[in-house]
Amino acid sequence: MAGEVQDPGLVTLPAGARVDDALQAAGGPTGEAALDLLNLAAPAVDGSQILVPGPDGLAGGAAGADGADVPLSEEGADGGSGVGPEAAGAVNLNTADVTALEQLPGIGPALAGRIVEHRDQVGPFGSLEDLDAVSGIGPAMMERLDGLVTW
Template sequence: LLLALRTVLAAPGGPAAAGPVTSAGASGSGGSTVAASAPAEPGGGPGSAAAHTSAELVSGPSAGSSGTGGLLVHVAGAVGAPGVVSLPEGARVVDAIEAAGGAREDADTDQLNLARPVVDGEQVRVPVVGEVLEAASPGPQASSTASGGSGAGPINVNTATASELEALPGIGPALAERIVSHREANGPFKSLDDLTDVPGIGKAKLEALRTEATV
C-alpha cells in the first residue's frame, strides 16, 4: 500500500505537476514557460521601434536660431567693451552704448544725442570727460559739427582750423590765426566769453559770434 501511494503521488498528473504555466495552452511545461516569457511588442514588431526612433529624431531641434537681421554698429571710446555690436532695427545710441558694456564712469555722454536712431555701419564714439568730439561718427546720417562751412552748423572754436574760423562773421585770416595761437598756448576755450582774451575780439564782435560759434 505504501509503495502504491508513493507511485500515485509521483505521477505526472498529480497535484505537484499543476502550475501557472497551464494557462498558456501548451501541452509541455517547457513550451508554456517560453510562451509566457516571450517579450510583447505593443507596436506590432521591430518596425514600430524603428519608426518610434525616427520620430524622435525628427522632433528634435525643430526651431532654428533666428538671426538678428538688424544693424552692426562700432562703439568706441569710454565704454565697458568697445567693439562692433549687433542691434535690432530702430535701436538708439543709448542701446548701442548698453550693448558695448555701458558707459564708463569717466564718460561724457552729454556730448551725444542718446535718443538718436543709429544706422548700419556707423561708429558711435563716447568721449571721456575733457575730450571734445571733433566730428560726428561716420555714417549715412552723420553730419559734421566741428568744421566750418555753409549749413555745417556752429563752428567749434576749439577744433576748427584757421581757414575754417574765417567763415565766422568778422573773423579774417589774422584774427583766425590769433584764435588758434591762443588756444594752443592756453588750452581750449571754456566758453565763448573767453574769446575776448584774444586781441581784436571785443564785446560787439563776441555777440556776433554767439549764434555762429561754439566751444
C-alpha cells in the first residue's frame, strides 16, 4: 500500500481479498485520502501496488519509509495475473489486465474492460493522449491518470 494510508508498505492478505481489506491492513486511510477515486471493492491483485490518492487525485506519499515503492503481497495466491510494480509504481496500459486497471483511481470494471477492448482492437497505447479514444475517458480522467500509467 502506498499513498494516503496510515502505514504504507507491504501488506499480506488472504486469497480473495479486496482493495478495502488492503487499506485496512495498512492502518486505514489518512484524512487526506480521496477514497471516492479508488475502487474499494476491486480484488487485490498479488504483486501489485495500490496507490491511495490524495485530494489532488494523486497518491501523495507513494513510497515506503525508505523511499522505494512498495508492492502488495497476497498470501495463498497462485501467481496472480496483474501487473507488478514498476519503477514509479505505474500500471502499463499495454499489458495490464482488467483487474490491474481497476486499481487506478476512477477506473471501474466497465471502463477497465473498454480500455482492454480498445487495446485489443486498435493496438497498443503510445501515449496518455491515446486514452482519449476510449469511451468514458476524457481530459479530466487523463489528468487524473497522468503519472500513474505507462505504455
